[in-house]
Amino acid sequence: MSTAIKAKPPATPPKDGMPSMIAYLTRVLKTPTIGAFWEELAAQARDENWSHEEYLAALLQRQVADRESKGTVMRIRTAHFPAVKTLEDFNLDHLPSLRRDLLAHLATSTFVAKAENVILLGPPGLGKTHLAIGLGVKATQAGYSVLFDTASNWITRLAEAHRGNRLEAELKKIRRYKLIIIDEVGYIPFDQDAANLFFQLVASRYEQGSIMVTSNLPFGRWGETFSDDVVAAAMIDRLVHHAEVLTLTGDSYRTRQRRELLAKENRASRD
Template sequence: MTTATTVPTGRTGDGMPAMISYLTRVLKTPTIGAFWEELAAQARQENWSHEEYLAALLQRQVADRESKGTVMRIRTAHFPTVTTLEDFNLDHLPSLRRDVLAHLATSTYIAKAENVVLFGPSGVGKTNLAIGLGVKATQAGYSVLFDTASNWITRLGDAHHAGRLEAELKKIRRYKLIIIDEVGYIPFDQDAANLFFQLIASRYEQGSVMVTSNLPFGRWGETFSDDVVAAAMIDRLVHRAEVLTLAGDSYRTRQRRELLAKDSRPNHN
């Protein structure tokens, strides 16, 4: 037996706004409730068809919902700062292939559980580039989680000591993309290396990993105190991955040079 929902009735004057207000609350479409009158006036003025008016309303609702979803995904990603690819200055990175970056910006690699590795010396913008790609992923509807390599190890170590490592890895697998920043800056002992390997292994062909590192793969054995573990980790990372090496001036070094050059200019005042 089905029951019909009773809605307010009335003439198009006073009754229709009350009916639409009620229906948009029931359907949880507040944007339609807020903009239907404005768009109706525009539709009458521009002689829209019923279908065009409906499409415009639905587009406004979907755009608003997607925008709020993106804001929430950016918030839960825990980026240290929010920078976009559009903010990133590519002029100092002539070695970075623009076609590869454009492909990564589409975030289609995430649906395939593929990985991204960004190599380069300190200061070339690896972290900002990773954040920019992470923001693109959130805009495409993917859940993202960002942290430094040392913080990932701390998180996994705490879970391991509490006897809930598997539960923590399962929780992390819910994120479609995880970003591991600054691999190689701090060396890890063998226990930490094993935890890191479990993180990478748990993502293998299940979810995407993005890694930034100042060290080439050949030196990861130094960071993880174990060449065998490092090799096994690298094997899983690069099986289906885009590996980019960034070469160029350090942001900080360049900014320092520009400041020094500015300060050395003669003052004609």
């Protein structure tokens, strides 16, 4: 003899008035912002004669905006930027070589959706790291996961995974990030083992996820950094296949600041 299993009846909201019912429903739906602001917006809707649709849209917009804001904060935190810098804070007047239209296009983060790369080349002190962080922040605001580190720290991470026989697992973990930023390629030379690990990182993301690289060296000198011209060439080939390459020129901002400070001191001494 079979016994039918009765479905558990859905929970019923409390019946002690509309505020309690809405509090219950927003808790079940996990929409705390609606729970916090529905009454305030309802009063505004009555005062301004909103339609039901306008009130609903305003309430949903508040919930979505709050959720996106919290999501952005979390993505910025997990990106491990050394400091949070924005494109709006970058002084473009000191970098005339940078195409404003291209920077504006990259700021939309569409390159991340297409798994394309961005390469920032130029001598030290031009603000490459600031630009990389600024573009990374834009990507987090667009909803993409980002992970930032220096080239030497990326190599250390991969080398530790390799020694623990978990390199493939580590590369798979890194692939979960839509954009990784590799800062300061070229400042520290790598041996052949490190170069091979770096190549595996680039190859594992080829046409799968975006990479942003900053380097003080032109591509022609990457063989010096990676101790192998062949590996460097293969790496560059994969990086630039779907990429925007920005070659920056200009004065180092540190040199410029020092020059401006000396000029100010000279004026002060004459006065």
